[in-house]
Amino acid sequence: MARPLTPLISIDAVVTAALELIDESGDFSLPKLAKRIGVSQSSIYNHVSGREEILELVRGRLLEESPLVVAADAGWEDVLREAIRVYRGSFARHPRTAPLMVMQTVRDPQAIALYERIAGALEAAGFEGADVASAIAMIDSFALGSALDLAAPGSVWEAAQGSSPALGRAVESAARLGSRADAAFEFGLEILIDGLRLRHERANHI
């Protein structure tokens, strides 16, 4: 077969197939992607520049599924809280995407817009230049880390044996808790917001 009358591949189909493969196995490869779409491996390069672009398109797909909505008059804490929830939530529905995004430069416009929203909220709150950057870096670390926690449940905990009593007790409690990762995230989110508010109040001598 050569060029068909109507294209066999759409970018949408590529992204869907990639996401399916990641959800199922934690990874995807061009050969498997091609097989799933029912097309040859090399033909994918007619629609997409390569593996990296496919991953960035997957990122976009994740964010499409969970838009950020906050009231126009919401305080900076609420904007932050919701933005972080959206960011982490977009990974939560497809946890195994998180590790693959780790070293990938963010280019997706919706992701950039989310960061811009956070930066804007911090500026409006009165945080200054470098502190805005630091706060975003911290938020980013936290959200990504929490997403990774979903993808690798018990990565650390698994190793806790008799020689680690305190760690062992923590594991046990967490297991009883059911959804450890979710609880850890909400716990961490409040800690983070509290910490930022405290610093904010100090800086403004409230």
Added chain:
Amino acid sequence: MARPLTPLISIDAVVTAALELIDESGDFSLPKLAKRIGVSQSSIYNHVSGREEILELVRGRLLEESPLVVAADAGWEDVLREAIRVYRGSFARHPRTAPLMVMQTVRDPQAIALYERIAGALEAAGFEGADVASAIAMIDSFALGSALDLAAPGSVWEAAQGSSPALGRAVESAARLGSRADAAFEFGLEILIDGLRLRHERANHI
């Protein structure tokens, strides 16, 4: 050549070569590792079970280089602060190892000991079961995320263009700051400790 009188490979040499390759290129492969040691690819499997074990040995090497020292009577905040600094610092000297550790189960005894120390400090402070687990998960997220920030400087920031004014300003300030990642880490560390202390005080009605 067959079996030599004195072994051509030591585990130490494997770890050293792997770490060198990671520092130089951000990754390592068995073929390159073998070439660097001056040995055949397959012979490495006589000393090590495979790629995963090599990575875990690298983790151990990193922690050996930065032991945790805290005064015996140190408060839980100080233990936490120092443990997090050690964890993150062990990656800071070899930033490009961080992404490779992301999805790897922690088995190195020194790493486990570090987690145990943190769990013990949180317990002693009066945090309860599930909260200890949540706090550790958060600390873990934060430390790993900060380490990743070192490996991928400007991963997000790069994309900030005219359409993202607040993000742009944050980037600019951070650039002027010089070592953005270090500043972000110390900023985040204080936020985190403050947040935990606040929750701790509330729980204990201080």
Added chain:
DNA sequence: ACCTGAACACCGTTCAAGT
């Protein structure tokens, strides 16, 4: 016990050839 070379089943990307 420790090394070698060959083999196996995978990768991502390129490119000439087809229509």
Added chain:
DNA sequence: ACCTGAACACCGTTCAAGT
């Protein structure tokens, strides 16, 4: 413009063969 098949330069792991 869009697809194919072959080719290239890589992977990690296994295994029979050597001493």
